[in-house]
Amino acid sequence: MRLNQATDYAFRAVLYLAKLEPGTIAEAQTIASREDIPMRFLLKIMRSLVQAGIVQSYRGISGGFALARPAGEITLLDVVEAVEGPVSINRCLLDPEYCNKHGAPHCPVHRALGSVQAVLRRELERYNFAELAGKS
Amino acid sequence: MRLNQATDYAFRAVLYLAKLEPGTIAEAQTIASREDIPMRFLLKIMRSLVQAGIVQSYRGISGGFALARPAGEITLLDVVEAVEGPVSINRCLLDPEYCNKHGAPHCPVHRALGSVQAVLRRELERYNFAELAGKS
């Protein structure tokens, strides 16, 4: 029941960008050393963030990364889902095939977990990176 | 960000016991086959539940397992923590040693995650097995 290391790094990378002047491009090397993240691993994580439309990348010399939208419109949930895929606290909630009770409707535990998960998602959505960067 | 299989099995085992007349002893073999859980694995899981005081075990011939307290006093959180240990959505929240920002106080992300985690725990605590067994 834990977010993985990559997600934690992603939080910090996005927070770092959120603290800069909007639109500022920072290169991976800088983010990596300032936030204490292994460089090559960071690059890999950044690609997930780019694909999710959270971060914009600039290639070539003097390239780097910047937020793709205002920090206030990026939530913890956005970052979690960009890195780890959809939040699902139980396999059954993602793929009913795995439920040997054949789906939540028949299984009170899975119905309860579904509602717990909904609350969890909503809670992760409550925090955006403008707030976290102290810019709200 | 997912509960593991053992926890899912534990939910079902406890739910099975909760549906019986209070105090009824069921043997592992029965629970395993009725709930479709590998027998030896179930036995291992049951020991965590026994240690946590959720289930009582009876050894020897005609032994088995029964709830150690009323189903209404056993929550989803109790079972999760019995099987997986303390809920912590981020390593830093359990062990500040892992936080390269040196603890939640200095790190807005970890402060936010701490509050998300508190909500998650509270939510898991809202469901008890009397309710889930349809006996409330």
Next chain:
DNA sequence: TATAAACTATACCAAATGAATATACTTTAG
């Protein structure tokens, strides 16, 4: 009081996942 049917305790194992690195490639400012 022997015994077989139950749970207990360790230890082990294979597969999946997690965390990170390596190698080769593509883009682009100057």
Next chain:
DNA sequence: CTAAAGTATATTCATTTGGTATAGTTTATA
């Protein structure tokens, strides 16, 4: 045209997960 940036894929190593195996211990009951 070249060096400094990001991209893409594959590989490696360690840990966790999910489960099994082997060897006990307890206890109802014949």
